[in-house]
Amino acid sequence: MNGSSLDAALYDPGVTSPLLGVAVFAALVALRRDRIRAALGGPPLVGLALVASGLGFALFGWSHAIGAPDLVLPGLVLALVGGAAGLGGRALVAAIGFPMLALVCVIRPPEPLLNLLLFPLQQATVALTAGLLSLVGRAHLVAGDLILTNGAAFQVVEGCSGLKTIASLALAAVAYGELVGRRGYEKAVLVALTPALGFLANGLRVLLLVFRKIPAESVEHQVYGVAALLVGVIGLVALEIGLSRTLFRRWPGRVAAESTPVPRAGLGRRVAAWAVGASGVAAFFFLTPADFVRGPRLERPNIEELPLELGGATARGLRIDDDFLGRVRFAHRFYRAYERPGGDRFRVFVGLADDANRDASALSPRTAIPHSGWLALERLEPAPDAPPGSERFRIRYDARQTGDRSLDADDGAEDGSRTRGERTVLVEHIRLGFAPWEIELLRAWLGLDRLDRAPRAPRLVLRVELDAVGDSEAALLRLRQFAQEIVDWYRSAG
Incomplete structure (x- = not known):
């Protein structure tokens, strides 16, 4: 974009x-x-x-x-x-x-709701586009938010999720249903079917973008966006005509009420x-x-003070995959690799929620994923002693198929214990200070935090990663221990 x-x-x-x-x-x-x-x-x-x-x-x-x-x-x-x-x-x-x-x-929509809707919609758009590619006989590979075909990788970003197309067509359906004189329940059916229509129109747009390898910065990319809306509107008209000749025709008409004067x-x-x-x-x-x-006094700690040497590991900075994070925004964040000599290399992402900005939300499922291009994602049971709201994942990447999209490039272990280019990443994902998402959604949308008087503790999103080499259970244990060290440090730092 x-x-x-x-x-x-x-x-x-x-x-x-x-x-x-x-x-x-x-x-x-x-x-x-x-x-x-x-x-x-x-x-x-x-x-x-x-x-x-x-x-x-x-x-x-x-x-x-x-x-x-x-x-x-x-x-x-x-x-x-x-x-x-x-x-x-x-x-x-x-x-x-x-x-x-x-x-x-x-x-x-409030930001937490947008973040929770967009990621699954992106995945659904990837699945739809992949299905359409199979339908037309184009060989392809799906890797998380990526579609790889004909030597190119197309990333389905938030703007390709179709949510904006769906909302625009819903407004068009409201106007069109009234203009053509549909009855109340018929208009309700028409509006209810609009999301599927908008999703399909957006999927066709993404299919053409993939086929033609159109860059996001081009005018042609914008033209296809307008075309998707036009296709959606034409589909809306066709849908109404089809329903009027089938389903709506079989429904009983409304009995006209006897006109009586209203007091x-x-x-x-x-x-x-x-x-x-x-x-x-x-x-x-x-x-x-x-x-x-005025709201509570917000604590803004310097999250960068996390020691550069922790648990026998020394840190170096890594680049953050901003294209993948999209509209997930923080007041401050960093990404580091902590490496033990001859041993494990942990990667640590820390993000401080921007509670002063209602147009930003750190609550998103995508913060649990290191970067784009995963081939498999499995949710694991969190450790019994993990903090509330913790999540654990096993994610598989393979640079031989997707290209090296890692922000901590690693060609494989020297001892040959895993295939060069293939990585299975274990992830501990922890949210500190967050309420359940329903409460976060209500508080963020209505600004209820402005009624708080007590100082609010900082809210943090932590992601700790470790490549699984050898015994997976032992690696999970080491990952959990290192993640707990980070949690304990931030809690003790206030």
């Missing part, structure tokens, strides 16, 4: 288009204006109105207080639901419910009450003193 605005719009899943979503929502509301007008003044859903409006306007104020503009759109959705429930009850909520999906489609008593008072309540809740947060949301 060359970092251009067009690349970001086409591929970066962290870049959304809120104004486009609002425009689509406004257009769909205009199409439903008669239905919305008829629903105004209906029996209110008081409980839903109070809860949704309160949460919505609280999010408005909270987003201002902590400087999180990405929370404005979720607040708007909740406020609209609450307003509809109070001003027109069930009928008005139903009238604006489907158009509100246009707003939901452009809500920016409109107290509509003005409801509007006034909603406006006053909204103003009060928002004003509370807008006028909240800055110290109230």
